[in-house]
Amino acid sequence: MSSDRRYSGGSLPPSDNPPNSRLFIIAPKALKEEDFRKAFSEFGHLEEVRAVTDRATGENKGVYYIKFSKTSEAARAMESMGGKVLLGTGRAMKIMVASSRDQGSKREENEEEKLQRLFVVVSKNMSDSELYDSFKDFGGIDYAHIIRDRVTKESKGFAYVKFLKFSDAANAFENCDKKFRPVFAEPRKSTKETTSSKPPLMSSPPSYRGEGSYGRASEGGRGRAGDRYERRRSLSPPDRCRDEGYTTLSVIANASVNQDQMWKLFDVVPTMEYCTMRYEGERGSPRPTRAIGEVVYSDPRWAAHAKQKLHGFEYPPGNRLIVRAEQREGGAYGKRPALSVEGGGADLRQIADTIAHASSLIQAAGLSPDLLQKKLGFTTDTKHDEPYCSVELPPSQPMASADADTEARCFIVCQESALSNRVLKDVFCRFGNLIDVYLLSNRNCGYACYASKFSADDAIQTLNGADVMGIRLKVIEAEERPGKRARLDDRSN
DNA sequence: CGACGGGACGC
DNA sequence: CGACGGGACGC
Numbered sequence: 060m061s062s063d064r065r066y067s068g069g070s071l072p073p074s075d076n077p078p079n080s081r082l083f084i085i086a087p088k089a090l091k092e093e094d095f096r097k098a099f100s101e102f103g104h105l106e107e108v109r110a111v112t113d114r115a116t117g118e119n120k121g122v123y124y125i126k127f128s129k130t131s132e133a134a135r136a137m138e139s140m141g142g143k144v145l146l147g148t149g150r151a152m153k154i155m156v157a158s159s160r161d162q163g164s165k166r167e168e169n170e171e172e173k174l175q176r177l178f179v180v181v182s183k184n185m186s187d188s189e190l191y192d193s194f195k196d197f198g199g200i201d202y203a204h205i206i207r208d209r210v211t212k213e214s215k216g217f218a219y220v221k222f223l224k225f226s227d228a229a230n231a232f233e234n235c236d237k238k239f240r241p242v243f244a245e246p247r248k249s250t251k252e253t254t255s256s257k258p259p260l261m262s263s264p265p266s267y268r269g270e271g272s273y274g275r276a277s278e279g280g281r282g283r284a285g286d287r288y289e290r291r292r293s294l295s296p297p298d299r300c301r302d303e304g305y306t307t308l309s310v311i312a313n314a315s316v317n318q319d320q321m322w323k324l325f326d327v328v329p330t331m332e333y334c335t336m337r338y339e340g341e342r343g344s345p346r347p348t349r350a351i352g353e354v355v356y357s358d359p360r361w362a363a364h365a366k367q368k369l370h371g372f373e374y375p376p377g378n379r380l381i382v383r384a385e386q387r388e389g390g391a392y393g394k395r396p397a398l399s400v401e402g403g404g405a406d407l408r409q410i411a412d413t414i415a416h417a418s419s420l421i422q423a424a425g426l427s428p429d430l431l432q433k434k435l436g437f438t439t440d441t442k443h444d445e446p447y448c449s450v451e452l453p454p455s456q457p458m459a460s461a462d463a464d465t466e467a468r469c470f471i472v473c474q475e476s477a478l479s480n481r482v483l484k485d486v487f488c489r490f491g492n493l494i495d496v497y498l499l500s501n502r503n504c505g506y507a508c509y510a511s512k513f514s515a516d517d518a519i520q521t522l523n524g525a526d527v528m529g530i531r532l533k534v535i536e537a538e539e540r541p542g543k544r545a546r547l548d549d550r551s552n
Numbered sequence: 553c554g555a556c557g558g559g560a561c562g563c
Numbered sequence: 564c565g566a567c568g569g570g571a572c573g574c
Contacts, residue, residue, distance in 0.1 A: 083565080083566065083567090085564060085565055085566095086564095087564090088564095109567075111566075111567055114568090120564095120565090120566095121564065121565085122564090122565065122566065122567080124566085124567065150564085153564085153565080155565090157566075157567085158566075160566085160567065160568080162566090164565065164566045165566095178559070178560065178561090179559090180557085180558055180559065181558090182557095182558090183558090204561090206560075206561055209562080215558090215559090215560090215561095216557085216558050216559075217558070217559055217560070217561090218561095219560085219561065240558085240559080242559085244560075244561085245560070247560085247561060247562095248560090248561090468556095470554090470555065470556095472553085472554055472555095474553095497557060497558090498557085499554095499555080499556065499557060500557060500558085502554075502555090503554075504554050504555065504556095505555090505556085505557085506555085506556070506557090533553095533554085537555075537556085538555065538556090540555090540556060541555090541556075
């Protein structure tokens, strides 16, 4: 292929597509390209075999590249041929995955890990063990873990799966369910930081750095970082609220939330006694970055209920509240009566519906604080005006396992404005076997994935045309995903 | 009306 | 024993 050296025109330079499919080999100079073809073609299809020669003398430099069609082929070739002696030349080959052409001979420190670890996208409700089960058949797994928010424990929607062998990782890379969108993970950045400036990460929200201090602020209770912006708008809670029998929740919210809004939101749950708020910001920054609330309930069961319902609630939309039981010595929270708040009594259901209703109004109101306040005020006074849903919904049902196969999908349209994920999940889970439900970003339409066609049909039957919190739903059978590949054995589609 | 998300680890 | 090959066209 020496005439092909220039790779000009339409053909891409021969490189690492698929990733890690090209090998870099150090071997005796006596070996010819043909020797490598013979020795390596048993592992797969060779797209390129090349000996590097000295440009001036034409002499073989003992450096070879071979490119396989598939990563797994390269992996198996490397694992079985590395260290072997070819043709009695007397010296073992050294085989590595070739770096991309621009990297040259630079080597990274965690080179091994780069070949064993996959970075995958997971649906938000998948657990570590479901993830593990989805990958265990491809080979020995070192670990499989989903990355979660340190504070809320919510899945961030991606995960790392590390195998013990490159060839197993390659096997998973090629054969795992496409929904995981696997890529070979970049090795973790080492602790020593390069002095060069790092490029801004588009994907990181500016608030990301703040997360660390969230945890510290609420755990340590020192409140130091926020001194400058601490403007309490009310007196301290009455002493009786500190007594046993009262339960305090800690709330972390977006800085745009004011105390009245938070009060009204938490007051939707009965027995709220008190709500106080302050603001915290970074030193030297002109504006607060978050609001810190303390909400006190006289009945610990309702406090638990408020925590359960409002933790993770998007308020304002796109900003999840973090609600935790305040850690306090001998706190009343831990001593609450054993009565479950999950019992689903009529009053509890009513509250859940009211909160959901508030959610829609908050969403409809956008980010304007005044409007929010008005709408929320309206909400708390008119609980009975509007039902959660215009049609009768079956009771909640557990989600299907997140790694279940999708049997049927519904296409969802929210006619006026988007419903929150929380509400969608609550509504669409009621037909059973729900795997995942989501709206496309910045759109009012999306998909519900079910593990059973029957459930999906049921959802369509019940929900199409229904009103949920004042938003009209269109729910129809989803069209087949364009790029999706059917299983080998059914080609009917 | 509407049609295919999300992406980097804090020991 | 150890990295290919050649040259960047934007506001």
